[in-house]
Structure formats: structure tokens, C-alpha cells
């Protein structure tokens with residue numbers, strides 16, 4: 528799951544009580560932002576094993592802090608706490624926390640068993656990365672539905688608001704296409720070079736910046752924008 532993670536952010540950002548789209552894009556990938564940062568720091572680990580799943584070679588064998596259910600819940604609480612601490616409403620903080628937590632459930636659908644509850648022990652994952660004929664239409668569908676919802680429930684504030692949405696949607700689809708079309712490595716790569724997590728963090732940063740712009744240039748339909756931006 529890559530751009531599909533942004534579906535909950537796009538669906539909930541149209542609610543006037545919610546944080547705007549930019550912060551919700553951070554929430555949607557918060558545990559992946561932490562994971563790739565932890566890989567760079569040597570706190571969590573991954574390697575590339577060709578063929579480990581049909582769609583990609585990521586062997587995510589150590590994600591104990593970020594992708595355990597308890598760890599993800601902690602990140603959700605941290606996001607909500609920071610939001611509330613910055614003066615946001617309880618409702619906005621809760622919505623942000625829900626978007627953070629949605630990441631684990633969406634990963635559960637596609638990952639091969641590498642997700643835990645407590646950081647070790649039994650590993651969960653329904654493995655749709657082994658069924659591209661199901662995973663790819665599913666991820667495209669939930670992203671398209673969420674983008675359509677966001678577009679219909681917001682209005683452009685001038686030209687920028689029209690441009691920003693389409694740039695965001697186009698870049699999301701482009702990054703997903705690159706992700707899918709990049710061939711798997713020929714041999715095991717262990718450990719992964721720093722370029723791997725840095726590239727992922729770069730992609731998330733670009734999409735979040737575009738989402739921030741989109742959220743700032745489009746008005747939510749149901750009246751004046753809430754103040755808890």
C-alpha cells in the first residue's frame with residue numbers, strides 16, 4: 528500500500544472539524560515516515576529479497592516499533608497529543624489519530640506476514656502484494672474514490688485551487704506507477720543503502736507538500752473553514 532494510505536486523509540479532510548489535508552497526509556504515513564527514518568538510524572531494519580512478494584522485494588523483517596499495533600497506536604496518540612497541544616480541538620486531534628491508525632489496517636491487507644501486535648511474536652499480513660491483479664485495482668479504486676470525494680466536497684479558491692488538486696492527483700499516480708514499474712533487484716540487498724529510505728521519505732515529502740498546498744487553496748463546502756488548521 529502506497530498512495531492508498533492517503534484515502535482516509537482525503538475522505539476526512541473535507542469535514543470542517545478535521546485538520547486540513549496537509550497535516551492529514553503526515554498522519555496517514557506517520558508510521559512509514561518513522562520507519563524509514565529508523566532504518567536510516569539503524570533502529571529498525573529491512574532488506575531486499577527478490578521474489579519475497581510478487582509486487583516488491585521488501586523484506587520488512589524488523590518494524591517492531593512503527594508497525595506493531597501497539598506502536599502504531601502510540602504514534603496515533605502522539606499525533607493527537609501534539610495537535611491538541613498546539614491548540615487544536617479534541618475532535619480534530621481524534622480524527623488525526625484515526626488517520627494515523629488507519630495505516631496499520633491498510634498495511635495489514637497488502638503486507639505478507641510482517642506486522643505484529645506487540646513488536647514480536649505472531650506476524651500478521653493478508654498478502655495482497657502477492658496478487659497484483661487484486662491489489663492494483665483495489666489501491667487505484669480506493670485512491671480514486673477518495674480523490675473524487677475530496678474534489679466534490681471542496682471548492683477551488685481561485686486558479687491555484689484548481690491547479691493544486693490536479694497536480695497532487697497527477698503526482699500521486701506518477702509515484703505509484705514508478706513504484707509498481709521499478710523492477711525488483713536481481714540479488715539480495717542487505718542492508719539496503721541509505722538511498723532507499725531517503726527516496727521513500729522524499730516521495731512522502733513531495734506528496735505532503737502538494738497536499739498542504741491543495742488543502743490551503745480549496746475551501747470545504749459546508750461553510751467557513753474551521754480555525755484549527
Ligand SMILES: [Zn+2]
Nearest residue numbers: 558559630634
Ligand atoms: Zn507502513
